[in-house]
Amino acid sequence: MAIHQMLFASLLICLLFQISHGATKERLFSDLEKGALEVTAKPSRGGVLDAGIDKLSITWKLSSTATKEAEFTTIKVKLCYAPVSQVDRPWRKTENELFKDKSCPHKIITRPYDKSPQSFEYTLERDIPTGTYFVRAYAVDAKDHEVAFGQSTDEAKSTNLFSVQAISGRHKSLDIASVCFSVFSVLALLVFFVNEKRKAKLEQSK
Amino acid sequence: MAQNNEDEGSIGTSMHGVTAREQVFSFSVQGEEDGPSSRTVRFDDPTAKFALPVDSEHRATAFKPFSFARPHMRAFHLGWISFFTCFISTFAAAPLVPIIRDNLDLTKSDIGNAGVASVSGAIFSRLAMGAVCDLLGARYGTAFLLMLSAPTVFSMSFVSDAGGYLSVRFMIGFCLATFVSCQYWTSVMFNGKIIGLVNGCAGGWGDMGGGVTQLLMPMVFHVIKLTGATPFMAWRIAFFVPGFLQVIMGILVLTLGQDLPDGNLSTLQKRGEVSKDKFTKVFWYAVLNYRTYVLFLLYGFSMGIEMTINNVISEYFFDRFQLELHTAGMIAASFGMANFFARPLGGYASDISARFFGMRGRLWTLWILQTSGGIFCVWLGRATSLPIAILAMMLFSVGVQAACGAIFGIVPFVSRRSLGIISGLTGAGGNFGSGLTQLIFFSSSRFHTADGLSLMGIMGMIFTLLVAFIHFPQWGSMFFGPTSDEKKSKEEHYYAAEWTEEEKRQGLHEGSLKFAENSRSERGRKAASDRSSPSMPPEGGNPAHV
Numbered sequence: 001m002a003i004h005q006m007l008f009a010s011l012l013i014c015l016l017f018q019i020s021h022g023a024t025k026e027r028l029f030s031d032l033e034k035g036a037l038e039v040t041a042k043p044s045r046g047g048v049l050d051a052g053i054d055k056l057s058i059t060w061k062l063s064s065t066a067t068k069e070a071e072f073t074t075i076k077v078k079l080c081y082a083p084v085s086q087v088d089r090p091w092r093k094t095e096n097e098l099f100k101d102k103s104c105p106h107k108i109i110t111r112p113y114d115k116s117p118q119s120f121e122y123t124l125e126r127d128i129p130t131g132t133y134f135v136r137a138y139a140v141d142a143k144d145h146e147v148a149f150g151q152s153t154d155e156a157k158s159t160n161l162f163s164v165q166a167i168s169g170r171h172k173s174l175d176i177a178s179v180c181f182s183v184f185s186v187l188a189l190l191v192f193f194v195n196e197k198r199k200a201k202l203e204q205s206k
Numbered sequence: 207m208a209q210n211n212e213d214e215g216s217i218g219t220s221m222h223g224v225t226a227r228e229q230v231f232s233f234s235v236q237g238e239e240d241g242p243s244s245r246t247v248r249f250d251d252p253t254a255k256f257a258l259p260v261d262s263e264h265r266a267t268a269f270k271p272f273s274f275a276r277p278h279m280r281a282f283h284l285g286w287i288s289f290f291t292c293f294i295s296t297f298a299a300a301p302l303v304p305i306i307r308d309n310l311d312l313t314k315s316d317i318g319n320a321g322v323a324s325v326s327g328a329i330f331s332r333l334a335m336g337a338v339c340d341l342l343g344a345r346y347g348t349a350f351l352l353m354l355s356a357p358t359v360f361s362m363s364f365v366s367d368a369g370g371y372l373s374v375r376f377m378i379g380f381c382l383a384t385f386v387s388c389q390y391w392t393s394v395m396f397n398g399k400i401i402g403l404v405n406g407c408a409g410g411w412g413d414m415g416g417g418v419t420q421l422l423m424p425m426v427f428h429v430i431k432l433t434g435a436t437p438f439m440a441w442r443i444a445f446f447v448p449g450f451l452q453v454i455m456g457i458l459v460l461t462l463g464q465d466l467p468d469g470n471l472s473t474l475q476k477r478g479e480v481s482k483d484k485f486t487k488v489f490w491y492a493v494l495n496y497r498t499y500v501l502f503l504l505y506g507f508s509m510g511i512e513m514t515i516n517n518v519i520s521e522y523f524f525d526r527f528q529l530e531l532h533t534a535g536m537i538a539a540s541f542g543m544a545n546f547f548a549r550p551l552g553g554y555a556s557d558i559s560a561r562f563f564g565m566r567g568r569l570w571t572l573w574i575l576q577t578s579g580g581i582f583c584v585w586l587g588r589a590t591s592l593p594i595a596i597l598a599m600m601l602f603s604v605g606v607q608a609a610c611g612a613i614f615g616i617v618p619f620v621s622r623r624s625l626g627i628i629s630g631l632t633g634a635g636g637n638f639g640s641g642l643t644q645l646i647f648f649s650s651s652r653f654h655t656a657d658g659l660s661l662m663g664i665m666g667m668i669f670t671l672l673v674a675f676i677h678f679p680q681w682g683s684m685f686f687g688p689t690s691d692e693k694k695s696k697e698e699h700y701y702a703a704e705w706t707e708e709e710k711r712q713g714l715h716e717g718s719l720k721f722a723e724n725s726r727s728e729r730g731r732k733a734a735s736d737r738s739s740p741s742m743p744p745e746g747g748n749p750a751h752v
Contacts, residue, residue, distance in 0.1 A: 087313070088313035088651050091307070102525075127436060129307075166311070167436065168438070169439045170439075183357075185354075185452075188456070192349070192460045193346065
């Protein structure tokens with residue numbers, strides 16, 4: 001019955017979340033001001049970057065065409081998937097509703113808005129998956145609502161993309177442990193089996 | 207007439223009495239009584255020194271779930287926990303898919319195909335398992351599965367791409383054959399009168415593993431991450447936990463378990479006691495009976511759907527409702543854990559309906575449970591808010607899991623001689639259904655997962671209509687009564703039809719006749735009061751029938 005109580009509690013909590021989230025649900029990406037920030041992302045070297053090792057040199061500054069500058073309080077810089085990395089992967093889908101959009105899940109840095117040009121040296125985290133990316137900076141107002149954005153690629157998301165190779169997650173110690181335990185498992189079984197056959201034979205011969 | 211001892215140990219007549227009220231066929235202990243009465247199993251044997259009351263074959267006649275007494279209750283617990291552990295291993299990847307898909311750069315097709323692979327292996331291993339248990343005994347059957355598939359669980363640490371992921375999940379899936387070894391073990395340990403309840407509990411509690419794993423793996427993953435490991439390494443380390451569990455259970459089974467009430471198989475075999483039926487015959491009668499195929503498909507859309515959900519539901523909640531990994535796992539776990547009471551409940555509902563309406567009641571109960579499961583599955587796919595989705599999922603879980611229990615309330619009556627094979631085939635049907643539904647609905651980008659769920663529910667409801675085709679000449683079906691033919695409407699005729707004249711002359715069909723007599727309860731209350739007492743002379747011209 002404890003599981004039922006747990007379930008009911010989580011149901012209530014989720015309901016509360018639903019209610020509180022209600023306000024942000026209808027906010028759309030298409031309402032944001034495009035190109036309000038000029039963002040560049042320069043990889044530290046050419047070719048495919050290695051997660052956990054290589055760096056990105058990111059800069060952003062206010063664009064001359066920006067109109068909503070007065071509302072900017074914070075700048076959130078994120079790593080986003082290029083369309084090629086979204087194919088056959090519905091969990092990375094681009095949605096117009098900001099609440100549902102999953103194309104920019106990796107946070108790079110969040111900084112309070114500053115009129116002067118900003119830059120940041122970002123080392124690719126070790127949990128970044130293999131894929132093709134670009135960088136996007138959202139300008140957020142005091143209510144934590146996005147109002148504008150800028151990205152390091154064009155609107156079709158086809159230029160200035162860079163590729164990342166994830167860490168494998170494998171490790172020699174893991175491999176060795178795996179082999180050891182597997183061998184133990186098979187050996188233990190064989191030992192038991194042979195032993196018992198031997199005992200049964202002994203009993204029969206008595 | 208003595209039991210046939212000439213045809214030596216034909217393997218494959220597994221699972222004598224997976225559930226219900228059959229009398230013993232094999233394993234009559236020699237030297238106790240002579241002649242025909244050795245085949246009547248006395249319900250109590252006061253001379254035997256066991257912790258539980260036993261019958262004359264030393265099978266327990268009482269079920270005490272809180273006891274661990276050897277050999278009966280110990281076998282029960284070792285059996286269901288082994289099955290439970292294998293469920294944990296088979297579905298261990300499911301709640302971690304959001305991490306694994308990033309590490310291995312998987313596409314939706316890769317994930318779906320791996321899910322299909324994870325349940326496909328068991329189609330074959332479940333079919334073979336009966337024979338293995340006949341050969342090696344339930345203990346080694348279980349231990350072999352556990353300890354030889356443990357390396358496959360550990361080998362998750364080597365996986366680096368979609369192909370490796372699929373292969374490993376495929377290999378791990380073989381261990382789901384512990385369903386068969388578990389039911390086999392309880393069948394030799396428990397008397398036919400209570401075996402229904404015992405197997406329902408063992409099956410249901412084992413199936414819970416699919417739910418527990420959704421909770422366990424994210425928790426283990428989280429703890430490992432706290433010690434400093436990166437996510438892409440932490441999930442690999444997390445797989446060591448189910449691996450360890452399997453090895454530990456394997457050792458426990460070998461050290462604490464016992465094949466048969468009187469000892470271990472190798473010892474008893476040397477004393478020359480085990481007599482069996484011919485595999486080819488048993489297989490033939492299973493294949494000829496059309497109800498086998500109906501049950502195969504029906505179980506495919508109850509147990510099959512349940513296993514599919516085990517594979518997809520955690521990822522579904524994670525993606526659709528933007529939950530944390532362990533929150534999604536918790537919700538997904540509730541689905542599988544409902545098995546604790548839902549599956550025995552289904553069996554119980556089947557038994558109650560049989561008391562009033564006989565076999566027709568059982569069939570209607572099955573149809574109602576499985577169809578309502580389908581309806582709630584459709585609703586789950588349509589639900590856009592989290593609380594509604596959870597409610598739909600819980601109702602769906604009870605419906606579909608109770609249907610599993612209800613199916614195994616019917617299986618024992620389909621055949622007496624081929625009960626083992628039919629039970630094994632029904633079990634394999636579950637895996638087949640799971641593979642099929644995952645392939646159609648969850649392996650490509652054609653459907654959103656939500657739509658896939660609804661369509662799967664609809665497909666399930668359509669296939670559940672097949673219940674109407676299960677017809678017994680002696681009891682009827684959902685819509686038709688028993689046949690009016692005087693001879694064919696007797697239970698004895700149906701069960702004796704599985705034996706040739708030659709075999710009947712040898713008296714090999716004794717067990718079936720006894721079973722037929724006991725199965726008259728499937729006529730229901732109304733029909734029972736119409737007829738005379740159940741002491742009708744059996745058919746087949748068998749002179750020495752007791």
